[in-house]
Amino acid sequence: MSVGTPTPKPDSAPGDGPFGPRWPTLDEVGQIAHEVRRWAAASGKVREVTLYTHPQRPTVRCAVVSTARTYDPALDDAVTELDLALARHPDLAGIDVEIRLLFAAGPDQVAAWARGWEPWLDA
Amino acid sequence: MPSLDAHLAAARGNHDLMTYLQTHRLSTDAGWVAVIAFYTALHTVEAVFASLRHGGVEHTATHYERRNVLRNVRQYLKVWQHYRPLHDAASDARYLEAGEAFHMTPVQVESILIDHHLKEILAFAHRHAALTIP
Numbered sequence: 717m718s719v720g721t722p723t724p725k726p727d728s729a730p731g732d733g734p735f736g737p738r739w740p741t742l743d744e745v746g747q748i749a750h751e752v753r754r755w756a757a758a759s760g761k762v763r764e765v766t767l768y769t770h771p772q773r774p775t776v777r778c779a780v781v782s783t784a785r786t787y788d789p790a791l792d793d794a795v796t797e798l799d800l801a802l803a804r805h806p807d808l809a810g811i812d813v814e815i816r817l818l819f820a821a822g823p824d825q826v827a828a829w830a831r832g833w834e835p836w837l838d839a
Numbered sequence: 840m841p842s843l844d845a846h847l848a849a850a851r852g853n854h855d856l857m858t859y860l861q862t863h864r865l866s867t868d869a870g871w872v873a874v875i876a877f878y879t880a881l882h883t884v885e886a887v888f889a890s891l892r893h894g895g896v897e898h899t900a901t902h903y904e905r906r907n908v909l910r911n912v913r914q915y916l917k918v919w920q921h922y923r924p925l926h927d928a929a930s931d932a933r934y935l936e937a938g939e940a941f942h943m944t945p946v947q948v949e950s951i952l953i954d955h956h957l958k959e960i961l962a963f964a965h966r967h968a969a970l971t972i973p
Contacts, residue, residue: 735894735896735904735908735911736904737907775903785937785942792924793924795923796919796924799919799923800919803911809911812903814906816927818937819938819942825938829936
């Protein structure tokens with residue numbers, strides 16, 4: 717995993733509010749990417765995963781694009797489980813990861829959802 | 840900051856409208872039913888925050904804040920499991936984020952969003968905060 721996005725603010729920077737997220741480090745964003753892609757590969761129902769970071773926001777956005785256009789409640793529930801697993805992950809707790817399941821969305825649609833955010837690029 | 844009663848009134852008003860559309864317009868307006876189901880959930884969640892104050896939180900002002908409280912306050916993880924699909928479905932219904940049409944069928948909106956996810960959130964509110972919405 718390499719860096720293709722702006723450097724997030726220091727990981728010690730506070731979030732806003734009592735449950736405001738902390739800023740992820742570059743390594744942590746890489747770890748989130750690893751966890752999500754491993755999950756996606758195992759699901760067999762995901763066409764692609766793209767992570768995004770933002771220079772002024774601590775949130776890590778993650779677009780999960782399914783292979784099928786048809787709504788799949790099992791996949792939706794699996795995304796919830798992934799979300800919860802990331803929230804409970806001892807190394808990633810406190811990081812705001814926003815996962816969006818987009819059913820067979822095209823590149824333009826994913827880009828529209830992530831407008832203003834910058835993709836996290838693999839090596 | 841809206842009061843507990845204001846959120847309860849909003850949740851009940853949204854639930855009434857959702858039920859009306861579910862009964863009369865589900866086949867043609869499933870997306871709107873999904874949107875109003877989500878807003879019923881949102882105001883129910885805010886009423887729960889105002890009532891229970893777990894984590895010291897009695898109000899959130901944005902979807903972003905709400906997500907972080909639901910994901911990070913242990914007592915609300917069960918709510919988050921059911922809130923996330925409602926949020927995403929409503930977002931897709933409003934903005935058609937993934938295509939040319941809302942991705943759920945009327946039957947799925949009714950059986951999954953209303954009769955499962957929303958029902959679980961309403962049950963949580965009733966069980967843990969003694970809040971009755973419908």
